[in-house]
């Protein structure tokens with residue numbers, strides 16, 4: 001899988017594999033610090049049958065990744081964005097958009113009719129990205145993060 005319409009020369013999207021876990025972990029720490037997933041959690045997630053995990057490579061470098069999961073409630077099947085990380089050397093090149101597109105397509109194909117995510121209320125980079133991708137603000141979840149920051153829950157029909 002590949003492609004983007006951003007400003008970068010070449011972005012390649014592929015499924016994540018065990019060998020990626022160390023790089024994923026380093027990027028998680030860079031992006032989320034104390035709230036980063038551990039290597040164990042990342043390993044578990046990429047091997048989970050109900051998860052989709054994609055890596056973005058730019059100019060041959062590990063540039064970012066996304067993990068999403070499918071789940072089911074009384075209304076049917078839905079998806080959830082678990083984590084999305086782009087290395088700051090490769091930001092604003094359309095990589096997050098390309099990773100999100102890949103995940104949304106996989107969730108749709110898996111039969112999900114909507115997708116949810118939680119984002120820190122003060123995340124001024126990710127919230128505009130999600131809104132641009134058609135996510136709408138759903139509700140605020142107080143003290144969702146260990147730091148005490150509230151989460152904004154967002155939803156998009158697929």
Ligand SMILES: CC(C)(COP(=O)(O)OP(=O)(O)OC[C@H]1O[C@@H](n2cnc3c(N)ncnc32)[C@H](O)[C@@H]1OP(=O)(O)O)[C@@H](O)C(=O)NCCC(=O)NCCS
Pocket residue numbers: 006031032083084085086087090091092093094095096097098118119120123124125126128129130132
């Ligand atoms: C948020 C993040 C994933 C965006 O990645 P990216 O590859 O730079 O995003 P894209 O290039 O696809 O940007 C798409 C849109 O998102 C918004 N956006 C991205 N970065 C932004 C910034 N610094 N300020 C404002 N809007 C921003 C813009 O609307 C942008 O469209 P534009 O470039 O045409 O204006 C990246 O900054 C990141 O990894 N941040 C740390 C981890 C994080 O917060 N993850 C999300 C957790 S819920």
